[in-house]
Amino acid sequence: MVENQVALGLSVPPYTPHAISVSLPTWRDNVGYEEGEQRVVDKMVSGYPRFFIHLSIKKLAAFCEQKYTRGDDEKCMLFSTQTIADQCRTFIQRRSVTLGAPVTARLVHLKICPEDKQNDGGDSKSDQSLASSSSCADLHIVFFPADAFPIAKEFWQHTGLGISSRLAEKCLSLLPVDPPNVQRPISPTLGRTPGKEPNRHYSAVKSRPTSPPAAVQLPPTPPLTGSFAVEDSNPDSVYLEERYGRNLPIHAASLAKRALRSRVAGTLIKGNICDCVNDSGSEKNELVVGPSVRGVADVAAEDVYLYPTGMAAIWSAHNIALSVLPPAKSVCFGFTYTDTLKVLEKWGPGCHFLGFGVDSDIDELEKLLEDESKRDPTKPPVLALFTEFPSNPLLRSANLPRLRGLADKYDFLIVIDETIGNFVNVEVLPYADILVSSLTKVFSGASNVMGGSLILNPKGRHYSSLKKHMDDHFEDVYFNEDAIFMERNSRDFKRRVRIIDTNTETVCDFLRSRSLASGASSAVIKEVYYPKYITRSNYEICRNRDVDPEDGKTGGFGGLFSLTFTSDSASKAFFDALPCHKGPSLGTNFTLACPFTILAHFGELDWAAQYGVETGLVRISVGMEETASLLRSFETALKAAEAVRLDNV
Known part of the structure; x- marks a missing residue:
């Protein structure tokens, strides 16, 4: 389990450039995130990608806004194909009508290629190969009025079709390290940078609703100097991310x-x-x-x-x-x-x-x-x-x-x-x-x-x-x-699932034995939501009963469970004291906890409660840690929750 908590706003796991979670280590931090509290927002350098737009994507979006906006009141979102960009534009226009404030959106197609090799008498065909389609990157950009950003963000979040942070980094690698006036965003707010002249290494296509028009070659500017790779201030992170020798080319x-x-x-x-x-x-x-x-x-x-x-x-x-x-x-x-x-x-x-x-x-x-x-x-x-x-x-x-x-x-x-x-x-x-x-x-x-x-x-x-x-x-x-x-x-998906299944069942059996659902007196845990105890007969119909010839095991109950408590104070004490990573997502190789209802339904807490999803619910995704260590960690958190109950007696 985690001995030293990852600092608020940093990636989970640490030193992972494309991490899909972010550290929100306390209950108060999670509420602060949902309320947009500056103390929390200013420290966010990572987040779940459908909710938090990766900093590399923001940097690339700022670059696109600098070059192609038609005024100071436009923002943009980036997609990998015209089909998706068209769908985003349609959604923005339709949704804005539904909300009573109609807006229009427009598309720009941007192809980014490596800098042309200087003609030094070499083979022109070889020179051309440097800008082959495989080394170029296509961006389809949706521009819209700035006040329509929340609607565009709905499309980004609900569809999950925004560009990958790795694609954004590829695009940035084809640009100078720090294009003039385009600075790396340091907060989640997508900022605007002062305009500059277009660069000759990008061709822009402004799309209309009917059919894509021909490409427009932008006027040239003096050659830019410098490295054409994104700087990485932490070489160790590259090793941790790529695990040299394991990836396919x-x-x-x-x-x-x-x-x-x-x-x-x-x-x-x-x-x-x-x-x-x-x-x-x-x-x-x-x-x-x-x-x-x-x-x-x-x-x-x-x-x-x-x-x-x-x-x-x-x-x-x-x-x-x-x-x-x-x-x-x-x-x-x-x-x-x-x-x-x-x-x-x-x-x-x-x-x-x-x-x-x-x-x-x-x-x-x-x-x-x-x-x-x-x-x-x-x-x-x-x-x-x-x-x-x-x-x-x-x-x-x-x-x-x-x-x-x-x-x-x-x-x-x-x-x-x-x-x-x-x-x-x-x-x-x-x-x-x-x-x-x-x-x-x-x-x-x-x-x-x-x-x-x-x-x-x-x-x-x-x-x-x-x-x-x-x-x-x-x-x-x-x-x-x-x-x-x-x-x-x-x-190694199957091997990991087996370990996680065993860990989770052991932890859940321990916690349920200390819950009101199992008859424990003076318990602070009301219920352990886990397929072994919840609608089990329906789960068993589909549970994989075939004995695996490789490990001799059958299907387990999975690696996710949720807890409800007798009071909000007990929920908060349990969560804050649990020594594991805290943040959104699930299914990680490490244990990851979050106050689920706060993160997923903060604006509709009463509505969620109607269906049994209580405000104080804590959701836990169990990892591959050593089982005894997991049990000690949950014992620590449970004692903290029980101490709150005793203090309130």
Whole structure:
């Protein structure tokens, strides 16, 4: 466990340039973050990428604003393709109308290439190769009025389709280290820098709603001098991030993506694929694959699609459903992670929210389906049902066989998010038409790269139409370098899950024995939310019971649990005293805790409480630490909470 707490606002893990979490070590720090308290905000140099825009992305955005804004009242957001930028522009314009303050947005296409090699009599073809498409970077920039930034941020957060911080760093590496008047932002506020003349190494394309116009070559400026690599003030961080010798070469990104798709499909047999690549990065062997362990024999890598984030996979699943089936409201079943509900509410006809996710909600759903079918028997009563297995943060598991029966009867899609369950522990694909997951979490574990996946069930009723849509419209926007890191991190996915499962069950058994739920007198813990105790019968239906031939184990209960307490003061004391990393995200190889409701629902605490998500809820993702050390740490935190209760007696 953590002996010395990471300072407020620094990355978690420490010295990780592309960390996906940030240290918020006390309850007060988390509240301060949500309230925008300057004490907290000014120290933030990292954060969860869909909520906190990485400093490299901010630096690049400031550069783009400096060059291409049409006045002092424009901001921008950066995307990797015109399709995504168009979707962002459409959202900004539509959403602003809904909010009663219509705005327009515009697009600029920027291609950034390395500086042209000076003509010294060398081969011109060789010179041209230096600016090949593989070494250049495409940016699609959405400009909008500054006061519409919160709306643009909604798109960034809900869709998870903003550019990767590694892509931003590639772009910056093609620019001078510190372009004149473009300084590295030191706070989360996206600032503006004074304008300067355009540089000859960028071509800008201003896009219109109809079709992209021809490129415009910007006027030249005197050559810029200096290194063309981003400075790194901490060489040790490079070693920690790259773990020299383990990554595939960047040229093997296509192989890394194929390996990831096979691994997610459950068909990859050979875990370490480095032997498939020679020193030049080209393939020398094929991946070794076999039958899928997904519970659906016919699933293959071709049914798996990679995305830059888990939310991008969820947003895309909804978008696919809207494109393939007749329009109708969707169903959000259970208290899912906040952005899933927001996606269903803000895109398409809306959604029905059944926030408890228990069998009584299925009764309500069945009545809703019957009523809608009577109203218009010519089309399905709902578009799709979205649920998590189990849910975040209450770890409830839906009755998937019963939901599947309703989907077959009324012809709607089921989309299941298996992020928390993961396919080592559960088999839920047989009940889904579309299966999504955040690979950012335990699949990666290292907390240094984002990613998501979407699987089409080849046995699903709508597989053919879904597959055709994906074949016609899928756009691979997963940045190659991110795929390289994700492939490396996920090679030992199963081994890590086994350790985390064992640790979590041991910790939860200890804490529940000291809870009111188990009958302990004078306890400060009310309930331990964990699939072993919560809606267990539904979880057991999908729990992987096959004995793994490699380790002789079956599926466990996962690495996430939540605690509720008898008082807010006990919650705060427990959280502050728990000696582990504190910050957003889950599924990390190290234990990570957060006051979930404060971070996810600060502006709607009473609403969340209606569904059992209490303000004082503490969510904990257990890591791979030594089990005895974990137990001592939780004993320490529990004693602190009990001391608060005694002080208040």
